Amino acid sequence: MDVDRLLPTPEAADLIALTREIADKELAPRVEEHENAETYPEGLFATLGRAGLLGLVYPEEYGGGAQPYEVYLQVLEELATRWAAVAVATSVHTLACHPLYAFGTEAQKERWLPAMLAGEAIGGYSLSEPQAGSDAASLTCKAEPVDGGYRVTGTKAWITHGGKADFYALFARTAPGTRGVSCFLAPGAADGLTFGAPERKMGLHAVPTTAAYWDGAVLDADRLIGAEGQGLQIAFSALDCGRLGIAACATGLAQAALDTAVAYANERTAFGRRIIDHQGLGFLLADMAAAVDSARATYLDAARRRDRGRPFSRQASVAKLVCTDTAMKVTTDAVQVLGGYGYTRDFPVERYMREAKIMQIFEGTNQIQRLVISRGLAA
Structure with missing residues (x-):
């Protein structure tokens, strides 16, 4: 289902609508083909670049979208709901642009940044x-x-x-x-x-x-x-933002798993009723929905702190930890809702479950996130 988002401006709402349109047209029809065959979607990132989705957080003077992180992350979530690999690669591209934008000279930025933000260079x-x-x-x-x-x-x-x-x-x-x-x-x-x-x-x-x-x-x-x-200063300055990107991707993946499980539970019957009407399944789906909503709120809190110039490093680690653990739990539960069908490749939830695991590992393992959070508490 389309998430009812609280967005800061009409422009942001239009951007989310555009993202959904592109994701439904360009991502959703191709994901199973490329994931099953393990083939690269040639030309897809150029399409995202032409739509302005690869430079959203950077200034307009270099060809960026000048969007707050709060909006950019919700774009990532929309992409991840359709295709997690594409969303992760989009997050990594944004991360890779950060050193040049934040630490490069003006001459370096003028030379390279416009092509990067336009998707001409990935x-x-x-x-x-x-x-x-x-x-x-x-x-x-x-x-x-x-x-x-x-x-x-x-x-x-x-x-x-x-x-x-x-x-x-x-x-x-x-x-x-x-x-x-x-x-x-x-x-x-x-x-x-x-x-x-x-x-x-x-x-x-x-x-x-x-x-x-x-x-x-x-x-x-x-x-x-x-x-x-x-170098390490540059790397660490970017990683907090990268962790937020993965948090948003994980939330989108969890939302996709929830959507599939709810649709199945509304159609599948057992003992004369839809399985969603059985309290055991209904409560499991309710817990999944609550977890996804909570994960989204967690990454948005960190993003809004960043947008307002407030410290957000601990909140970024909290978001990465909470959202990726949520994705692992919700995708696992989605397989359970679908039963034997969930274990087959006839439905995407087994893929969602496999994709969720890496979210707990990259951009700093969740054990590292716990270390960052605990050190913050001890400071």
């Missing part, structure tokens, strides 16, 4: 490594100064849109220690850059996740974003 976020996931300070991929730029050597891992993206927000070591990581706007095609085979994932099959192998690729000096050694 981005990936390259922070993790095989032995450095949540522990970003232990990165080993190196960017060594050479004449006119930096030579990059090392392996990066878990890159959404790996091998498909046109640019990557790349974090590599330029000096020892926690202050030795720097950020680069790396091109997607460079001599000495190759990508591994797509990971054989449990879900989100339509958008590849890969490793990247940097074998002495040289980046021009103007590809450095911010100052040398500022």
Whole structure:
């Protein structure tokens, strides 16, 4: 069902209506084909870019939509309700644009940002490594100064849109220690850059996740974003926003599972009544609905704090934790509502359940979110 949203402006309401129209026309009819075949939806992100959905939170002067996070996240949720992989990739693209916008020079922004926000250049976020996931300070991929730029050597891992993206927000070591990581706007095609085979994932099959192998690729000096050694500051400044993006995606996924379960329960009969009229099933669906509504309220609270310039790091971790745990629980319950049919691929709830699991892992595992929240309480 379409969520009855409380939006701040008529413009925002029009944007949500446009998003629903595009999602119903371009995403919903294609999701099963691409997820089952594990094929990339060529041209789809360009369509989203032309509609203005890939630069919503950035200023109009660079081609963005100048929308508050409160609205942007609800757009993500609408996309995720139809196709979680596309919504996650949209969130990652927005995250990948952040270092350039927030820390780049004016010349760098004028050169690269308009194409990124228009969807002419799709981005990936390259922070993790095989032995450095949540522990970003232990990165080993190196960017060594050479004449006119930096030579990059090392392996990066878990890159959404790996091998498909046109640019990557790349974090590599330029000096020892926690202050030795720097950020680069790396091109997607460079001599000495190759990508591994797509990971054989449990879900989100339509958008590849890969490793990247940097074998002495040289980046021009103007590809450095911010100052040398500022990389972890840049990475962490973006991650709070990225966590909100995943929270919204998880809520959309949970909403999709709830919608499917409710529709099935209204049609399926047992013992002479619709199964939704049996209290055991009706109460389970009521708990699912309450959980989805609560998750949405949680990410919107964090977004509104961000939009008003208030601290929101703890609230972002709370939202990521609550929304992704909710998605896991609601999608599991949706399989239960459908019974044996829920365990088959004839209905999408088994896919929703598989897709929900990763939401608890990326952008910082939920154990890391609990660590962030507990440290905030102890401060």
